[in-house]
Amino acid sequence: MSDEADAVVIGSGPNGLAAAIVLARAGASVRVLEGTDAIGGGMRTRELTLPGFHHDVCSACHPMGVLSPFFRTLPLDEHGLRWVRPRASIAHPLDGEPAVILRRSLADTSRALGVDARAYEALLAPFLGDPHGLLADILGPLRVPRHPFRMLRFALHALRSATAFARGRFRGARARALFAGCAAHSVLPLERATTAALGLVFCITGHVDEWPVAEGGSFAIARALASLLASHGGRIETGRMVRSLDDLPPARVYLFDTSPAQLAEIAGPVLPAGYVRRLRRFRYGPAVFKIDWALDGPIPWSDPAVLDASTVHLGGTLAEIAASESAIWRGEHPERPFVLLCQQSQCDPTRAPPGKHTGYAYCHVPEGSTADLTDTIERQVERFAPHFRDRILARHILRAPDFERYNPAFVGGAITGGVADLGQLFTRPVARWNPYTTPNRRIFLCSAGTPPGGGVHGMCGYHAARAALARIERLPAAPLADNR
Structure with missing residues (x-):
């Protein structure tokens, strides 16, 4: 199996999976790297108290999941999701x-x-x-x-x-x-x-x-998204923690379903110092x-x-x-x-x-x-x-x-992706014409650190993937570390 892909998505939360699906449906080869042993980010369900009691670890009720402009276009019911x-x-x-x-x-x-x-x-x-x-x-x-x-x-x-x-x-x-x-x-x-x-x-x-819940637990949303992605040829690899550029396989574009702080830590060597400083000033x-x-x-x-x-x-x-x-x-x-x-x-x-x-x-x-x-x-x-x-x-x-x-994306325990006040509502994580892009044309941010922010709606990933698709054919497939 080739180690190379058109796109690599780091993180398998709702936005990472949404981004991967947009790319795969457009014909791109996609790999999703998940650092833990289970996909889903905030969409996980576990027996936290007693056997037989299934608890949502983070997201629970899903008004934006059922009303998401992107999720509404997906046949998630065919992949096992029941609201x-x-x-x-x-x-x-x-x-x-x-x-x-x-x-x-x-x-x-x-x-x-x-x-x-x-x-x-x-x-x-x-x-x-x-x-x-x-x-x-x-x-x-x-x-x-x-x-x-x-x-x-x-x-x-x-x-x-x-x-x-x-x-x-x-x-x-x-x-x-x-x-x-x-x-x-x-x-x-x-x-x-x-x-x-x-x-x-x-x-x-x-x-x-x-406002619905997902039958069986919020993990059912992640499972349905992953199944849909697989049907379009996308691959998810768990236990693939990305801590530095050396952990990333070759690709044309990289989409980070991470906090701005994680993006700065991982991709800092191939991003301008001023942009990295602004990422680190992001308020959670x-x-x-x-x-x-x-x-x-x-x-x-x-x-x-x-x-x-x-x-x-x-x-x-x-x-x-x-x-x-x-x-x-x-x-x-x-x-x-x-x-x-x-x-x-x-x-x-x-x-x-x-x-x-x-x-x-x-x-x-x-x-x-x-x-x-x-x-x-x-x-x-x-x-x-x-x-x-x-x-x-x-x-x-x-x-x-x-x-x-x-979930390291929940910096300080903040589960919303960052403060959504006037200073960060539309300029998250930093003020750019397209907030999903970065100064490195191969790197995109697709997490709740971008508009519209937190929630299980996938729209951050959708918009980031659209931005990546506008460039992907013009970019070479190579290790991101080569840009250092």
Whole structure:
């Protein structure tokens, strides 16, 4: 078997596999090098607690997976992927009143928002006429949009801070809390500009399709992508850790599904010193602390309707969530953090033995935090699900350093690919006309360190592979180390 290929992809996360598929479908010979013994990056599923309980190590629910403009074009169902949809995408419990539930029906969701029913419906309805066109414009680099008027309407809202937007648009606590929980996925203080963008995007996605889980676990997505790649002749080699240029086989182009820091470390000798310095200045932001539970039954929510949702936002009001996220950026561990909880086994019974359930939750923590927040998270769950701890059979925790050991691309325990504020939203990892290219015409970055950032959507890999295809035929097949 020849050691040479047209393209070598370093890393087998969703973006690395997406890039490899684009290249292979275009007729290029592709090799994917994965440093560990298992493909998938953040898409892995393991028995972390007890036998028979299958836990997603990182990614869990997949609104962008099912709505990805690229993944939607792929026959992943023919390669074993089955999306399992819940009855609702998001539940947001509140103290002393029914939870806010984001259902696919805009009318049903709006009615439960009381005084803000009309305001919420008026906000979302204009984006639901062609949501896939809007998402195609959003999930990519800064460019002239294909749907400029709809994108302008979105941008006028998205550039604001989540707190200012929610307080200006809504009068009641319920709609404000729902929006704040969606915006908190940005891992930014909600007072910062652009945090309204993610709040709006996640509200939109919940009305396009229910936020699904992958049957059997998130690894099923990686397995389907790998199977599709193999059907086009692509090769994946596990246990091939790349630490330097000498670890890379000959190829025409190299696509790095790694952090900017890893790209600098590996390819620094063949990149300009100034560019390498800018890669090393890339900001990764806060990390996460995560718990997986094996449960002796469903979570006993005060409002049983919360069981309808694949994703639960635990944080209370807009003011509470904003205070929690701001504290993280000050290096603090708040007593009542915003907790993102997923209950995959509620809609996918393959995740646990009969009658049992899995639980998954994380909160944001300062970068590199070694704190154990088990009690803090479980108290936040019990705030809305009394006697929750009575259901726990076993637990497994991951601190921020554990995430970086699990995947070196999660620098400092940050799982989002880096800070997505105004300074890095479109200029990640550095300001370039095409952010997927580098000053070395044979090297491309295809990870969440490029637009549109973190998530299981494959769009970073898709756009990087398109950039590589524009050059590949004009480049020689040779070891990258020869450029030193």
